[in-house]
Amino acid sequence: MSNNNKPWVEKYRPKVLSEVVGNEEAVARLEAIAATGNLPNVILAGPPGTGKTTSMLALARQMLGDVYNEGVLELNASDDRGIEVVRERIKMFAKKRVNVPEGAHKLVVLDEADSMTTAAQQAMRRTMEVYSNTTRFALACNNSNKIAEPIQSRCAMVRFSKLSDKHVLDRLEFVCRQENVTATAKGLEALIFTADGDMRNALNNLQSTYSGFGVVDDVSVFRVCDQPHPVVVARILTNCLDGDLEKGLQDLQTLWGQGYAAIDLIQTFFKVTRALDVPEAPKLALLKHVGFAHMRIADGAATLLQLAGLLAKISNANLKVKVRHLVDDGVDLDGGGGM
Numbered sequence: 001m002s003n004n005n006k007p008w009v010e011k012y013r014p015k016v017l018s019e020v021v022g023n024e025e026a027v028a029r030l031e032a033i034a035a036t037g038n039l040p041n042v043i044l045a046g047p048p049g050t051g052k053t054t055s056m057l058a059l060a061r062q063m064l065g066d067v068y069n070e071g072v073l074e075l076n077a078s079d080d081r082g083i084e085v086v087r088e089r090i091k092m093f094a095k096k097r098v099n100v101p102e103g104a105h106k107l108v109v110l111d112e113a114d115s116m117t118t119a120a121q122q123a124m125r126r127t128m129e130v131y132s133n134t135t136r137f138a139l140a141c142n143n144s145n146k147i148a149e150p151i152q153s154r155c156a157m158v159r160f161s162k163l164s165d166k167h168v169l170d171r172l173e174f175v176c177r178q179e180n181v182t183a184t185a186k187g188l189e190a191l192i193f194t195a196d197g198d199m200r201n202a203l204n205n206l207q208s209t210y211s212g213f214g215v216v217d218d219v220s221v222f223r224v225c226d227q228p229h230p231v232v233v234a235r236i237l238t239n240c241l242d243g244d245l246e247k248g249l250q251d252l253q254t255l256w257g258q259g260y261a262a263i264d265l266i267q268t269f270f271k272v273t274r275a276l277d278v279p280e281a282p283k284l285a286l287l288k289h290v291g292f293a294h295m296r297i298a299d300g301a302a303t304l305l306q307l308a309g310l311l312a313k314i315s316n317a318n319l320k321v322k323v324r325h326l327v328d329d330g331v332d333l334d335g336g337g338g339m
Protein backbone atom coordinates (compact mmCIF):
# COMPACT_ATOMS: atom_id res chain seq x y z
CA MET A 1 0.00 0.00 0.00
CA SER A 2 1.46 3.35 -0.91
CA ASN A 3 1.83 5.89 1.82
CA ASN A 4 -0.81 8.04 0.18
CA ASN A 5 -3.83 5.88 0.69
CA LYS A 6 -2.74 4.36 3.96
CA PRO A 7 -5.38 4.98 6.60
CA TRP A 8 -4.22 7.86 8.75
CA VAL A 9 -4.92 5.93 11.91
CA GLU A 10 -2.17 3.52 10.88
CA LYS A 11 0.11 6.09 9.29
CA TYR A 12 0.10 8.14 12.48
CA ARG A 13 0.07 5.30 14.96
CA PRO A 14 2.77 6.23 17.50
CA LYS A 15 5.80 3.95 17.27
CA VAL A 16 7.21 4.77 20.69
CA LEU A 17 5.56 5.39 24.02
CA SER A 18 6.67 9.00 24.17
CA GLU A 19 4.49 9.77 21.14
CA VAL A 20 1.33 8.42 22.78
CA VAL A 21 -0.75 11.37 23.89
CA GLY A 22 -2.89 11.59 27.00
CA ASN A 23 -3.23 9.06 29.83
CA GLU A 24 0.04 10.41 31.18
CA GLU A 25 0.06 8.28 34.28
CA ALA A 26 -0.55 5.01 32.46
CA VAL A 27 2.02 5.83 29.79
CA ALA A 28 4.57 6.88 32.42
CA ARG A 29 4.14 3.53 34.14
CA LEU A 30 4.75 1.72 30.87
CA GLU A 31 7.76 3.92 30.12
CA ALA A 32 9.25 3.00 33.47
CA ILE A 33 8.70 -0.66 32.72
CA ALA A 34 10.24 -0.30 29.27
CA ALA A 35 13.31 1.34 30.78
CA THR A 36 14.02 -1.51 33.17
CA GLY A 37 12.69 -4.25 30.89
CA ASN A 38 11.17 -5.90 33.90
CA LEU A 39 7.58 -6.22 32.83
CA PRO A 40 5.06 -7.69 35.21
CA ASN A 41 2.07 -9.30 33.54
CA VAL A 42 -0.12 -6.34 32.64
CA ILE A 43 -3.68 -5.64 31.60
CA LEU A 44 -4.32 -2.44 29.67
CA ALA A 45 -7.99 -1.65 30.05
CA GLY A 46 -10.06 1.24 28.76
CA PRO A 47 -12.36 2.62 26.10
CA PRO A 48 -11.72 2.16 22.35
CA GLY A 49 -9.28 4.29 20.40
CA THR A 50 -7.29 5.57 23.36
CA GLY A 51 -3.95 3.95 22.61
CA LYS A 52 -3.95 0.58 24.34
CA THR A 53 -2.84 -1.53 21.39
CA THR A 54 -0.48 1.22 20.32
CA SER A 55 1.14 1.44 23.75
CA MET A 56 1.36 -2.30 24.13
CA LEU A 57 3.15 -2.72 20.80
CA ALA A 58 5.42 0.27 21.48
CA LEU A 59 6.30 -1.22 24.84
CA ALA A 60 7.11 -4.55 23.24
CA ARG A 61 9.28 -2.88 20.60
CA GLN A 62 11.07 -0.75 23.15
CA MET A 63 11.80 -3.70 25.39
CA LEU A 64 12.75 -6.30 22.82
CA GLY A 65 14.21 -4.17 20.04
CA ASP A 66 15.92 -6.37 17.47
CA VAL A 67 14.48 -9.62 18.73
CA TYR A 68 10.88 -8.39 18.42
CA ASN A 69 10.04 -10.97 15.79
CA GLU A 70 11.19 -13.95 17.83
CA GLY A 71 10.51 -12.49 21.24
CA VAL A 72 6.90 -11.43 20.85
CA LEU A 73 3.85 -13.56 20.19
CA GLU A 74 0.99 -11.33 19.09
CA LEU A 75 -2.52 -12.69 19.17
CA ASN A 76 -5.67 -10.68 18.68
CA ALA A 77 -9.36 -11.35 18.30
CA SER A 78 -8.97 -12.21 14.62
CA ASP A 79 -6.72 -15.13 15.52
CA ASP A 80 -8.14 -18.30 16.84
CA ARG A 81 -7.59 -18.10 20.57
CA GLY A 82 -9.56 -21.05 21.74
CA ILE A 83 -8.31 -23.38 24.37
CA GLU A 84 -6.25 -25.37 21.85
CA VAL A 85 -4.24 -22.35 20.82
CA VAL A 86 -3.63 -21.38 24.41
CA ARG A 87 -2.42 -24.88 25.16
CA GLU A 88 -0.31 -25.32 22.04
CA ARG A 89 0.87 -22.02 20.59
CA ILE A 90 1.34 -20.06 23.77
CA LYS A 91 2.97 -22.98 25.52
CA MET A 92 5.28 -23.66 22.57
CA PHE A 93 6.24 -20.00 22.52
CA ALA A 94 6.84 -19.97 26.25
CA LYS A 95 9.17 -22.96 25.94
CA LYS A 96 11.10 -21.51 23.00
CA ARG A 97 14.59 -20.18 23.69
CA VAL A 98 15.13 -16.61 22.61
CA ASN A 99 18.07 -14.38 23.42
CA VAL A 100 16.25 -11.39 24.80
CA PRO A 101 18.08 -8.26 26.01
CA GLU A 102 19.43 -8.31 29.54
CA GLY A 103 16.65 -8.22 32.09
CA ALA A 104 13.84 -8.44 29.52
CA HIS A 105 11.39 -11.27 28.95
CA LYS A 106 9.62 -12.82 26.02
CA LEU A 107 6.21 -11.31 25.65
CA VAL A 108 2.82 -12.72 24.78
CA VAL A 109 0.60 -9.90 23.55
CA LEU A 110 -3.09 -10.70 23.78
CA ASP A 111 -5.09 -7.90 22.22
CA GLU A 112 -8.85 -7.71 22.72
CA ALA A 113 -8.44 -10.21 25.51
CA ASP A 114 -12.01 -9.65 26.69
CA SER A 115 -13.22 -11.61 23.68
CA MET A 116 -11.37 -14.75 24.74
CA THR A 117 -13.54 -17.50 26.06
CA THR A 118 -13.49 -18.15 29.78
CA ALA A 119 -12.16 -21.63 29.14
CA ALA A 120 -9.22 -20.26 27.17
CA GLN A 121 -8.52 -17.72 29.88
CA GLN A 122 -8.62 -20.42 32.51
CA ALA A 123 -6.20 -22.49 30.50
CA MET A 124 -3.71 -19.61 30.55
CA ARG A 125 -3.47 -19.50 34.31
CA ARG A 126 -0.97 -22.29 34.69
CA THR A 127 1.11 -21.22 31.70
CA MET A 128 1.44 -17.73 33.13
CA GLU A 129 2.85 -19.16 36.32
CA VAL A 130 4.99 -22.00 35.06
CA TYR A 131 6.87 -19.91 32.52
CA SER A 132 6.95 -16.69 34.49
CA ASN A 133 10.72 -16.49 34.62
CA THR A 134 11.03 -16.34 30.83
CA THR A 135 7.67 -15.14 29.53
CA ARG A 136 5.36 -12.29 30.45
CA PHE A 137 1.87 -11.44 29.28
CA ALA A 138 0.41 -8.14 28.17
CA LEU A 139 -3.35 -8.06 27.70
CA ALA A 140 -5.48 -5.29 26.30
CA CYS A 141 -9.22 -5.08 26.69
CA ASN A 142 -12.10 -2.63 26.82
CA ASN A 143 -13.83 -4.24 29.70
CA SER A 144 -11.66 -5.55 32.50
CA ASN A 145 -14.68 -7.30 34.02
CA LYS A 146 -14.55 -9.79 31.23
CA ILE A 147 -11.11 -10.95 32.22
CA ALA A 148 -11.29 -13.90 34.57
CA GLU A 149 -10.50 -13.01 38.18
CA PRO A 150 -7.53 -15.35 38.50
CA ILE A 151 -5.95 -13.71 35.45
CA GLN A 152 -6.58 -10.27 36.89
CA SER A 153 -4.97 -11.33 40.11
CA ARG A 154 -1.80 -12.28 38.21
CA CYS A 155 -1.58 -8.95 36.41
CA ALA A 156 -0.94 -5.31 37.13
CA MET A 157 -3.85 -3.22 35.88
CA VAL A 158 -3.06 -0.16 33.77
CA ARG A 159 -6.17 1.88 33.13
CA PHE A 160 -6.70 4.10 30.12
CA SER A 161 -9.47 6.64 29.93
CA LYS A 162 -11.03 8.68 27.16
CA LEU A 163 -8.72 11.29 25.72
CA SER A 164 -9.40 14.91 26.53
CA ASP A 165 -10.68 17.25 23.84
CA LYS A 166 -7.39 19.11 23.98
CA HIS A 167 -5.37 15.97 23.26
CA VAL A 168 -7.60 15.01 20.35
CA LEU A 169 -7.45 18.55 19.01
CA ASP A 170 -3.65 18.70 19.17
CA ARG A 171 -3.33 15.41 17.36
CA LEU A 172 -5.88 16.39 14.71
CA GLU A 173 -4.02 19.63 14.10
CA PHE A 174 -0.76 17.74 13.83
CA VAL A 175 -2.19 15.33 11.24
CA CYS A 176 -3.80 18.23 9.34
CA ARG A 177 -0.41 19.92 9.11
CA GLN A 178 1.28 16.72 7.95
CA GLU A 179 -1.38 16.04 5.33
CA ASN A 180 -1.88 19.63 4.26
CA VAL A 181 -5.51 19.57 5.20
CA THR A 182 -7.28 22.82 5.94
CA ALA A 183 -9.93 22.36 8.56
CA THR A 184 -12.13 25.07 10.00
CA ALA A 185 -12.22 25.52 13.76
CA LYS A 186 -15.85 24.38 13.73
CA GLY A 187 -14.89 21.35 11.68
CA LEU A 188 -12.31 20.30 14.25
CA GLU A 189 -14.79 20.98 17.02
CA ALA A 190 -17.29 18.74 15.25
CA LEU A 191 -14.73 15.95 14.94
CA ILE A 192 -13.92 16.21 18.63
CA PHE A 193 -17.59 16.27 19.54
CA THR A 194 -18.43 13.13 17.59
CA ALA A 195 -15.28 11.27 18.61
CA ASP A 196 -15.95 11.80 22.31
CA GLY A 197 -12.42 10.94 23.41
CA ASP A 198 -11.81 8.24 20.80
CA MET A 199 -8.73 9.17 18.77
CA ARG A 200 -9.26 6.48 16.16
CA ASN A 201 -12.73 7.76 15.49
CA ALA A 202 -11.51 11.36 15.21
CA LEU A 203 -8.74 10.49 12.75
CA ASN A 204 -10.94 8.23 10.65
CA ASN A 205 -13.64 10.87 10.41
CA LEU A 206 -11.08 13.51 9.54
CA GLN A 207 -9.80 11.38 6.68
CA SER A 208 -13.27 10.42 5.41
CA THR A 209 -14.46 14.00 5.53
CA TYR A 210 -11.39 15.26 3.74
CA SER A 211 -11.46 12.62 1.03
CA GLY A 212 -15.22 12.90 0.63
CA PHE A 213 -15.67 16.67 0.61
CA GLY A 214 -12.20 18.15 0.22
CA VAL A 215 -13.03 20.49 3.08
CA VAL A 216 -13.35 19.84 6.76
CA ASP A 217 -16.08 22.01 8.22
CA ASP A 218 -18.83 21.17 10.69
CA VAL A 219 -21.51 20.47 8.10
CA SER A 220 -19.40 17.96 6.17
CA VAL A 221 -18.20 16.29 9.36
CA PHE A 222 -21.70 15.72 10.65
CA ARG A 223 -22.72 14.44 7.24
CA VAL A 224 -19.88 11.95 7.18
CA CYS A 225 -20.52 10.85 10.74
CA ASP A 226 -24.22 10.66 10.00
CA GLN A 227 -25.05 12.28 13.29
CA PRO A 228 -27.67 14.88 14.11
CA HIS A 229 -26.10 18.32 14.20
CA PRO A 230 -25.62 19.30 17.85
CA VAL A 231 -26.60 22.86 17.05
CA VAL A 232 -30.08 21.61 16.17
CA VAL A 233 -30.18 19.50 19.31
CA ALA A 234 -29.01 22.44 21.41
CA ARG A 235 -31.77 24.54 19.85
CA ILE A 236 -34.33 21.91 20.78
CA LEU A 237 -33.08 21.87 24.35
CA THR A 238 -33.03 25.63 24.79
CA ASN A 239 -36.49 25.95 23.28
CA CYS A 240 -37.82 23.35 25.68
CA LEU A 241 -36.05 25.00 28.59
CA ASP A 242 -37.86 28.15 27.54
CA GLY A 243 -41.08 26.22 27.78
CA ASP A 244 -41.61 26.30 24.04
CA LEU A 245 -42.38 22.63 23.54
CA GLU A 246 -43.98 23.17 20.13
CA LYS A 247 -40.80 24.51 18.60
CA GLY A 248 -38.75 21.74 20.16
CA LEU A 249 -41.09 19.08 18.81
CA GLN A 250 -40.95 20.55 15.32
CA ASP A 251 -37.17 20.28 15.19
CA LEU A 252 -37.31 16.82 16.70
CA GLN A 253 -39.81 15.76 14.05
CA THR A 254 -37.50 17.05 11.34
CA LEU A 255 -34.52 15.14 12.74
CA TRP A 256 -36.64 12.01 13.06
CA GLY A 257 -37.78 12.45 9.50
CA GLN A 258 -34.15 12.50 8.39
CA GLY A 259 -33.93 8.95 9.63
CA TYR A 260 -31.77 9.19 12.73
CA ALA A 261 -32.20 6.34 15.16
CA ALA A 262 -33.53 7.12 18.61
CA ILE A 263 -30.33 5.85 20.19
CA ASP A 264 -28.19 8.22 18.11
CA LEU A 265 -30.48 11.10 18.92
CA ILE A 266 -30.46 10.45 22.64
CA GLN A 267 -26.68 10.11 22.65
CA THR A 268 -26.39 13.50 20.99
CA PHE A 269 -28.88 14.90 23.50
CA PHE A 270 -26.67 13.60 26.25
CA LYS A 271 -23.47 15.07 24.84
CA VAL A 272 -25.10 18.41 24.12
CA THR A 273 -26.67 18.58 27.57
CA ARG A 274 -23.33 17.82 29.16
CA ALA A 275 -21.73 20.67 27.25
CA LEU A 276 -24.61 23.09 27.85
CA ASP A 277 -23.63 26.31 29.56
CA VAL A 278 -25.98 26.16 32.55
CA PRO A 279 -25.30 25.86 36.28
CA GLU A 280 -24.70 22.45 37.75
CA ALA A 281 -27.95 21.79 39.60
CA PRO A 282 -30.37 22.23 36.68
CA LYS A 283 -27.89 20.51 34.42
CA LEU A 284 -27.97 17.45 36.64
CA ALA A 285 -31.77 17.54 36.61
CA LEU A 286 -31.67 17.70 32.82
CA LEU A 287 -29.16 14.88 32.59
CA LYS A 288 -31.37 12.75 34.79
CA HIS A 289 -34.28 13.12 32.37
CA VAL A 290 -32.02 12.40 29.42
CA GLY A 291 -30.52 9.44 31.24
CA PHE A 292 -33.91 7.88 31.94
CA ALA A 293 -34.94 8.31 28.32
CA HIS A 294 -31.64 6.76 27.24
CA MET A 295 -32.26 3.78 29.48
CA ARG A 296 -35.74 3.21 28.10
CA ILE A 297 -34.52 3.55 24.54
CA ALA A 298 -31.73 1.08 25.21
CA ASP A 299 -34.36 -1.24 26.67
CA GLY A 300 -36.19 -1.20 23.35
CA ALA A 301 -38.71 1.61 23.65
CA ALA A 302 -36.97 3.49 20.88
CA THR A 303 -39.81 5.58 19.56
CA LEU A 304 -40.41 9.16 18.61
CA LEU A 305 -42.92 9.24 21.44
CA GLN A 306 -40.15 8.47 23.90
CA LEU A 307 -38.14 11.48 22.73
CA ALA A 308 -41.21 13.69 22.59
CA GLY A 309 -41.93 12.64 26.17
CA LEU A 310 -38.46 13.70 27.17
CA LEU A 311 -38.94 17.12 25.62
CA ALA A 312 -42.27 17.49 27.39
CA LYS A 313 -40.63 16.67 30.70
CA ILE A 314 -37.88 19.17 30.08
CA SER A 315 -40.25 21.95 29.18
CA ASN A 316 -42.46 21.12 32.12
CA ALA A 317 -39.78 20.77 34.70
CA ASN A 318 -39.59 24.41 35.44
CA LEU A 319 -35.90 24.04 34.91
CA LYS A 320 -35.69 27.42 33.35
CA VAL A 321 -36.91 29.00 36.54
CA LYS A 322 -34.27 27.14 38.50
CA VAL A 323 -31.67 28.17 35.99
CA ARG A 324 -32.75 31.78 36.38
CA HIS A 325 -32.36 31.47 40.13
CA LEU A 326 -28.87 30.16 39.80
CA VAL A 327 -27.66 32.47 37.14
CA ASP A 328 -26.41 35.38 39.14
CA ASP A 329 -24.85 37.21 36.33
CA GLY A 330 -24.93 37.04 32.66
CA VAL A 331 -25.30 33.40 31.54
CA ASP A 332 -27.47 33.93 28.53
CA LEU A 333 -29.37 30.78 27.71
CA ASP A 334 -31.82 31.93 25.18
CA GLY A 335 -31.13 35.45 24.09
CA GLY A 336 -34.53 36.66 25.17
CA GLY A 337 -37.88 34.90 25.08
CA GLY A 338 -39.58 33.75 28.24
CA MET A 339 -41.88 31.30 29.82
Ligand SMILES: Nc1ncnc2c1ncn2[C@@H]1O[C@H](COP(=O)(O)OP(=O)(O)OP(=O)(O)O)[C@@H](O)[C@H]1O
Residues within 6 Å of the ligand: 008, 009, 010, 012, 013, 014, 019, 020, 021, 022, 046, 047, 048, 049, 050, 051, 052, 053, 054, 055, 140, 141, 142, 163, 171, 199, 200, 201, 203
Ligand atom coordinates in the same frame (compact mmCIF):
# COMPACT_ATOMS: atom_id res chain seq x y z
N1 LIG B 1 -3.11 8.14 22.82
C1 LIG B 1 -2.96 8.20 21.49
N2 LIG B 1 -2.01 9.00 20.93
C2 LIG B 1 -1.89 9.07 19.61
N3 LIG B 1 -2.65 8.37 18.73
C3 LIG B 1 -3.59 7.57 19.22
C4 LIG B 1 -3.80 7.45 20.62
N4 LIG B 1 -4.81 6.59 20.82
C5 LIG B 1 -5.21 6.20 19.62
N5 LIG B 1 -4.50 6.79 18.64
C6 LIG B 1 -4.72 6.59 17.21
O1 LIG B 1 -5.82 5.72 17.06
C7 LIG B 1 -5.42 4.50 16.48
C8 LIG B 1 -6.02 3.35 17.26
O2 LIG B 1 -5.45 3.27 18.54
P1 LIG B 1 -5.30 1.89 19.32
O3 LIG B 1 -5.30 0.77 18.35
O4 LIG B 1 -4.12 1.99 20.22
O5 LIG B 1 -6.62 1.90 20.16
P2 LIG B 1 -7.06 0.89 21.32
O6 LIG B 1 -7.02 1.64 22.60
O7 LIG B 1 -6.29 -0.37 21.23
O8 LIG B 1 -8.59 0.68 20.94
P3 LIG B 1 -9.48 -0.67 20.96
O9 LIG B 1 -9.96 -0.81 22.37
O10 LIG B 1 -10.60 -0.36 20.04
O11 LIG B 1 -8.62 -1.80 20.51
C9 LIG B 1 -3.91 4.50 16.47
O12 LIG B 1 -3.43 3.89 15.31
C10 LIG B 1 -3.55 5.96 16.50
O13 LIG B 1 -3.50 6.47 15.19
Ligand SMILES: [Mg+2]
Residues within 6 Å of the ligand: 052, 053, 054, 111, 112, 140
Ligand atom coordinates in the same frame (compact mmCIF):
# COMPACT_ATOMS: atom_id res chain seq x y z
MG1 LIG C 1 -6.80 -2.23 20.47
